Amino acid sequence: MVEHDELVRRCGGDAMCVWVAQGLTGGRRAWASADGRAVVVAGAGLCRYDRLALYGPVDALVPLVREVSAEVGPSYRPFGDPERIDALVAGVPGLVEAGSFGWMDMAEGAPASVAGAGRARWLGEDATDEVAALIEAGFPGSYAKPGMPGVERWAGVRDADGRLLAVAALAWSAPGIGLLAGVGVDPAARGRGLGRMVCAFVLAEARGRHGRAALMVDEWNHAAVRMYQGLGMVYRPVKAAAWR
Known part of the structure; x- marks a missing residue:
């Protein structure tokens, strides 16, 4: 050991x-x-x-x-x-x-702040049902969902009427590394930069709390990879294996 x-x-x-x-x-x-x-x-x-x-x-x-x-x-x-x-x-x-x-990570020594967080804020426990509904509509395959063990906290962006439009979670974080997960955007609100906004907020919080930030992303999701790269993340190709 x-x-x-x-x-x-x-x-x-x-x-x-x-x-x-x-x-x-x-x-x-x-x-x-x-x-x-x-x-x-x-x-x-x-x-x-x-x-x-x-x-x-x-x-x-x-x-x-x-x-x-x-x-x-x-x-x-x-x-x-x-x-x-x-x-x-x-x-x-x-x-x-x-x-x-x-796998993408923002190494130790990168700037502690991430520009572009805008209106993103941490959400309270009273927003759990809203988060669950938005994830189901915007990213039903998300590994992070409200109430799941290891999912620590949700952040979100609301419109002027208070409607939740985008969310992301800090989840499964380790000493020294905070993980971004569960990024979802209301399908009707896509194309406004709201996903970038909430990701910038959670990445900055992850850096501030843990020193480093990381995330996992589908290799085919080139738009997401470009967005994360624009937020200072570095892409690393990864494979997984399983037992037959």
Whole structure:
């Protein structure tokens, strides 16, 4: 087993490893290969899945993932840089590719404020039904929904009449990394920059509270990727694997 400070050192502060570790609390664990070149981190219930984050050369990761997976069980899905996942799928019987997406993060040292938050504000618990209705209308496939474990707080943008038009959540955050999730915009209000507004607000809050901000995005959603890049986020291609 690896302690949190040692994990951060071994993985060079890799954002996905630090996020999955969640401070190595609540049953999250990390392992290092015998030669110390590779690290695997297991975190349960993160953005819908039990996840394994990976760091290190593939020749050291393949046997380590075999060992860790035998201990934690098949619900844990490895995810990481495409070349690492490709090597795991080729080298670990029973693992298959389960999809690809993007990880984006705003590294430590980036400006603490994000321009463009405008009218976005944190919402109270009395807005839960409104948020749920907007997510259902604007982003029914969202991994973050009101009341879901790990979803911490919702922000929103309202019009002059008080109608909720856009939302985003701070969710599944770890010590050192706040995660943006659950971005939804009323279909009738799209094209007004409201999604950017609420994302700018949550990213700024994530940076202020945790030091770094991150998010996951569908690789095909080029408009969203461009918007996040305009907010200072850097795109990193990622693949996931699952047990057959």
